Amino acid sequence: MNATTRDMHNNICVVTGAARGLGRCISETLARAGAARVYACDINMAPAEAWLKEYDNVTAVPLDVCDSAALSRLSARILADHGRLDVLVNNAGITRDALLDNMTEADWDSVLNVNLKGVFLMTQAMLPLMKLQQSGSIVSISSIVGTDGNIGQSNYGASKGGVISMTKGWARELARGGAQIRANCIAPGFINTEMTQAVPQKVLEKMTARIPLGRLGEPTDIAEGVLFLASARARYITGQVLKIDGGLVL
Template identity: 80%
Template sequence: MMNKLTQDMQGKVCVVTGAARGLGRAISERLAGAGAKRVYVCDINLAPAHAWLEQYPNITGVELDVCDPAALAQLSARIVADHGRVDVLVNNAGITRDALLDKMTASDWDLVLNVNLKGVFLVTQAMYSLMKVQMQGAIVTISSIVGTDGNIGQSNYAASKGGVIAMTKGWAKEFARGGAQIRANCIAPGFINTEMTRAVPEKVLEKMTARIPLGRLGEPRDIAEGVLFLASDRARYITGQVLKIDGGLVL
């Protein structure tokens, strides 16, 4: 008999942004492996995903700019035509352009806020239009401990990640009106072993790791498991929350 936990997404249609690699890939693979009917893997550049996408018959790659309303309308129409519904949205797309405040340019501020905050707003707006018809769904947005606790040299990133937390709390109230079972939650990762983290100089990485009570970086699958839980019916009474997955870094 198949383990029930491997079928948390049985029959569900999922959308994951920023999904070609890193956290997005881990999340997409976990949802697909948990029995999703279809996972739309969305990224502005799908090239890094071509090899692994072929391993999953229930995954569809979609080139998508999260800041393009026309492209989002096309995606919504495609999902309706293919499946008539969307059950899970994972807002993962995000970028960084770090600098100390007196060195940060207005263009770097605008770019990060546009992708990380406006992009989440636009994607959620498009997918919510489908969820509200069926009166149910789960939205999980990837924030950051930088969005809850700040960090030096990341004013733009902190503002964007704090902003998605604020939007999520508002959505949790708004989307549940009229008895709808549409939930919205955030995950705030700490230091995770991704390509971005591996590019950090070794000495800096050692200092980062030393601050983590569990004594190691997190793995993408740690975030993916949190997403799976919040997206599943096991979390059916959880909404408007921020789940920190950081090895105890921020207590």
């Protein structure tokens, strides 16, 4: 058994936004790393039907991260099945891009609800399961837009910057009394996902030209960062923002 396989050995994990893209890759990476159970959550799990068949340690959970009652039911289910939670990955997120002049109130509200409120509600619902053992790792997916901003993404940047601020507060709050509950963020740059693949080729070329390492990131680049922060290898790391962007923001 290699080191990667041992990283999540016997861990109980929850991943949101897990049906496809980054969430799928994160879920698969945790499963391959030896997790006892990965609860792969998404508002629409249909895109995951094929890849879920490859893993007997992944459970699909249709879930809206803004539905407090559904989050409570999931928490109760995990408590009954396992009595604890070791890893929470807050990955679910949406975009509704527009220049400030054109951004609607609905654009603002929908992004802030999923990307910020959803992270708050999910973490609040899962936290009691970590407190039972006074340990655990919370990894939230932010963005370089949350650290450095971007044209046409006022709502997205605010939501992802808010995730960073919450995470830093949680790192202090959840370690009180000697607890080993850690909270960290990952801030991806331009990643080769379905969303990026829809961008016109000329725009992609301009994006790539700005990246010192000369390529878009792959979902595995982010998933490996999540695996590190979630594992005992990062046991002395909390309250941090790990940028995985090929050097785009220095």
